[in-house]
Amino acid sequence: MPIAHDFDYIKPATMEQTIELLNQENKRISILAGGTDLCNMLKNGFRVPDLMIDIKALHELNVIKDNNTDIFIGALVTFSELINSDIVKEKLYILWEAAHKVASQGVRNRATMIGNICSAVACMDSAATLLVHNASVHVKSVNGERKIPVNEWFVDNKKTACLNNELVTGVTLEIPQKKYASAYEKQMRYAGEDLSQSNVGILVQEDKTYRIAFGAVGPTPKRSLKIEHFLQGKELTDSIIAEARQMIETVIAPITDVRSSKEYRMQMTKVMFERGLRTAIERLNNLI
Amino acid sequence: MKKINFILNGEKRQIYVEASDILLEVLRQKMGLTSPKCGCDNGDCGACTIILNGKSVRSCLIFAIEIDGMEILTVEGLSKNGMTPLQESLLTHNSFQCGYCAPGMILSATELLKVNPKPSVEEIKECIAGNLCRCTGYQPIIDAITDLTK
Numbered sequence: 001m002p003i004a005h006d007f008d009y010i011k012p013a014t015m016e017q018t019i020e021l022l023n024q025e026n027k028r029i030s031i032l033a034g035g036t037d038l039c040n041m042l043k044n045g046f047r048v049p050d051l052m053i054d055i056k057a058l059h060e061l062n063v064i065k066d067n068n069t070d071i072f073i074g075a076l077v078t079f080s081e082l083i084n085s086d087i088v089k090e091k092l093y094i095l096w097e098a099a100h101k102v103a104s105q106g107v108r109n110r111a112t113m114i115g116n117i118c119s120a121v122a123c124m125d126s127a128a129t130l131l132v133h134n135a136s137v138h139v140k141s142v143n144g145e146r147k148i149p150v151n152e153w154f155v156d157n158k159k160t161a162c163l164n165n166e167l168v169t170g171v172t173l174e175i176p177q178k179k180y181a182s183a184y185e186k187q188m189r190y191a192g193e194d195l196s197q198s199n200v201g202i203l204v205q206e207d208k209t210y211r212i213a214f215g216a217v218g219p220t221p222k223r224s225l226k227i228e229h230f231l232q233g234k235e236l237t238d239s240i241i242a243e244a245r246q247m248i249e250t251v252i253a254p255i256t257d258v259r260s261s262k263e264y265r266m267q268m269t270k271v272m273f274e275r276g277l278r279t280a281i282e283r284l285n286n287l288i
Numbered sequence: 289m290k291k292i293n294f295i296l297n298g299e300k301r302q303i304y305v306e307a308s309d310i311l312l313e314v315l316r317q318k319m320g321l322t323s324p325k326c327g328c329d330n331g332d333c334g335a336c337t338i339i340l341n342g343k344s345v346r347s348c349l350i351f352a353i354e355i356d357g358m359e360i361l362t363v364e365g366l367s368k369n370g371m372t373p374l375q376e377s378l379l380t381h382n383s384f385q386c387g388y389c390a391p392g393m394i395l396s397a398t399e400l401l402k403v404n405p406k407p408s409v410e411e412i413k414e415c416i417a418g419n420l421c422r423c424t425g426y427q428p429i430i431d432a433i434t435d436l437t438k
C-alpha cells in the first residue's frame with residue numbers, strides 16, 4: 001500500500017544537527033530507526049509527518065556498553081544485535097529471552113528496542129526487562145539531556161514521557177550487585193509475528209528481593225510493588241506462591257480485544273507469573 | 289525526488305525516489321524484480337523478504353530512500369549462476385505448491401545457513417517462523433533445509 005502523503009527526508013550526520021532539526025515547533029516530525037512500526041503507521045495514516053529524520057547515521061547510538069553497575073543500550077541497537085550480544089546473554093538474560101520472542105528474524109534484523117518503547121503499545125516485549133532492571137531512558141534536546149525512570153516513561157497506551165523536540169538516545173539498565181536471575185514469559189497465539197496477549201518479567205536476587213513486571217494487561221506495563229512487598233524476604237513455598245498468584249487479580253486490569261478475552265488474560269498471567277517465578281528461582285539456585 | 293545509489297544483485301543502480309516510496313514497491317515496479325512478493329504489506333508474512341547488507345529484512349517495512357549506499361540481494365541475484373544447493377533441495381523435496389512464500393523462505397534460510405551451516409530443526413523452525421505458507425504445512429520446507437545439514 002503506498003503512503004498517501006509526501007514528506008521530507010533527512011539523514012543527519014551528527015547528533016547536534018539532529019537535535020537542531022527536531023527543534024521545529026511548527027513541524028510534525030517522525031524519527032526513523034528500524035522503521036518496522038513507523039512504516040505501518042505512515043501507511044495507515046496514523047502518523048502524517050512533514051519531516052522524517054533518519055537517525056541511522058548516528059553511529060554512537062549503535063552501542064551496547066557494559067559499565068559494571070549498569071549497561072547502556074543505544075537507540076540503534078536491533079533485537080538481532082541484542083540476541084547476538086554476549087553482554088546481554090550473560091547479564092540481561094531476561095532481555096535476551098524477550099528479544100527472541102519479538103516477531104520474526106526479518107523484523108528483529110531491523111527493529112530496535114528503543115523503537116519498541118517509543119511506540120509504547122501496551123503489549124511490547126521490552127518493557128518487562130526495563131522495569132525489572134530499573135532502567136532509565138536517556139533523551140536529548142536543545143535544552144540538554146535528561147534521564148527518565150522507566151516507570152515514568154510509559155504514560156498511557158502509545159504515550160510516553162518523551163517531548164516532541166526530544167530524541168531518545170538509549171537506555172541504561174541497572175545491574176544488581178548481588179547474585180540475581182531473571183525470566184521472561186510471553187503468551188501469544190503463535191510464534192513468528194504475534195504480539196503478546198500477556199507477558200510477565202521476573203527478577204529475583206539472592207537476598208530474596210523480587211521484582212515483578214506485567215505487560216499487556218493494562219494501559220501501560222508496570223511493576224507490582226504490592227506483590228513484591230508481599231514476597232520480600234520470603235522463601236517461596238507453594239502456599240506463598242499461591243497467595244501471590246491470587247493477588248494478581250487486584251493488581252492488573254486486562255481488557256478483551258482481538259487477541260484474547262480479559263478472563264483468559266487474567267488466568268494466563270497467573271500461570272505465567274508462577275512459571276516465571278519458578279524458572280527464575282531455579283536459575284538463581286543454579287548460580288549459587 | 290531524491291537520487292539514490294545502491295547495489296542490486298551485484299550491479300550498481302541509481303534511481304529517483306520519493307521519501308514515501310516503499311522499497312518493496314520500488315523493487316517490483318521500478319526495478320522490475322518480481323521475486324519479492326506483497327503478502328500482507330505490514331511485516332507479518334515474510335513474502336517480501338530481501339537480503340539487505342547481508343541480513344534478511346522485510347522490504348514492505350523499509351523506505352526506498354533509506355537504502356542509499358546499501359546492497360540488496362533477491363532470489364534473482366541469488367540464482368544468477370544457477371540454483372543454489374538450498375534451492376535444489378527445495379526442488380527435490382517438492383517443498384512448494386503455489387510458491388508465493390518461496391522467495392522469502394529461500395532468503396531467510398539462506399541467511400541462516402550462512403551463519404549456521406548446521407542448524408537444528410528447532411533453529412530452522414525459528415528462522416522461518418515469520419515466513420507464512422498457506423499451502424504446504426511447512427514440513428517439506430523444513431525437510432529440504434534439514435537435508436542440507438546432513
Ligand code: FES
Pocket residue numbers: 325326327328329330331332333334335336337346347348349
Ligand atoms: S508483505 Fe512484507 S511481510 Fe508480508
Ligand code: FES
Pocket residue numbers: 383384385386387388389390420421422423424
Ligand atoms: S507454497 Fe503456497 S504459500 Fe507456500
